[in-house]
Amino acid sequence: MSGATEEVATGAEVVDLLVAMCKAALQSSRKSIIFEPYPSVVDPCNPKTLAFNPKKxxxxxxxxxxxxxxLIRRMSQGPYSEIKKQMDKTDPLAHPLLQWILASNRSHIVKLPLNRQLKFMHTPHQFLLISSPPSxxxxxxxxxxxxxxxxxxxxSHIENWHSILRNGLINASYTKLQEQPGQARFLQNRNLNxxxxxxxxxxxxxxxxxNIWVCPISDHVCTRFLFVYENGQVGDVHINTQEARIHREISQVIALKQC
Structure with missing residues (x-):
């Protein structure tokens, strides 16, 4: 049962990550641009209408x-049915929103076990991340x-990942999606990086x-991993992915996940 317990804990961490990304996008001053997609959720009290409507x-x-x-995810313990019951009691739209956050994620995101993590990243929160469709x-x-x-x-700032996981990576240079100078950026002023x-x-x-690369062809970039740091912590910002040792370790982990 230890393996099953680990899988449940891993799944919960992915859920919390998706919720945290949604929260960051929603609280951003740029939410009208980056909170995309906006939820489309049926009203549980009136199935003929939308409680959350992208047009309104x-x-x-x-x-x-x-x-x-x-609130409920912080307070509740026990089976999922009990957590759902508490959400429904607190706000009838809470659980439908959580369902949408999970169902709308188009990326394949899985927690890496400790024995398959990249040690040079210095965080236990490491995820395999495949955000590209098969085509x-x-x-x-x-x-x-x-x-x-x-x-x-x-x-990319955590507020951008709600959209990235659902729409994929795009070249935002010279578009309204590009982060403006002076705004909070990755590795700065946030508890979750x-x-x-x-x-x-x-x-x-x-x-x-x-050290800055620009890839103008979107088909030439695919995500492989996502690393998360808590409490404002960051990893080694001087890592050079072109070093033979680093490149070899990355390739070994990718090969293990493909087996």
Whole structure:
């Protein structure tokens, strides 16, 4: 039963991560841009109407329901049925919202066991993250055979991950989605920090400006891992994914997950 217990705990951590990302996006000053998609949730008291409707957005009502989700997940112990009962009692829209948060996630995200984690990242919260649909992954593998690939970090504020997990990585440069100077960025002023490790096609289209790389072709970038740091902590910001030792460790973990 120890294995089953570990799986349940792992699943709970993924749920909490998805809820935390939703909360960060909803509390952002940019929520009208980055809180995408907005929930589409049927009213449990009137199945013919939508309690949360993308055409009639109410961020305040959404925040109230999410607060109830967070409250119950902090307080409740016991089976899932008991947690649901407490949510329904506190706010009838809390559980439907939680269901939507889980069901709308289009990424494959799984907690890595300790014996398969990347030690140089210095966090126990490590996840396998596949956010590309099969069609994009197939195009990526075709390009990989032609040009090869390497690994690079993608630092994005936690408020952006609600959308990334549902819409995929996009090149936000020179668009309204680009974070503006002076705003809180990754590794700054937040209790929960996230960074992804991506596999990148090394074609002539990859633009390298020192430590900053720009990949203008979306099909040439696929997420592989997500690392989460608590209480404002961060990992080693000087990690060089091009070092042979680092590259080898990443490749070994990916090979283990594919077995």
């Amino acid at each position: 957005k109410s961020y305040d009502r959404l925040q109230k329901a999410l607060d109830s989700v967070l 994009k992954e197939a195009r990526f593998q075709t390009a990989r055979k032609l040009h090869g690939s390497t690994f690079a970090f993608h630092g 996230c960074i992804a490790l991506c596999e990148v096609i090394t074609s002539k289209d990859l633009q390298k400006h020192g």
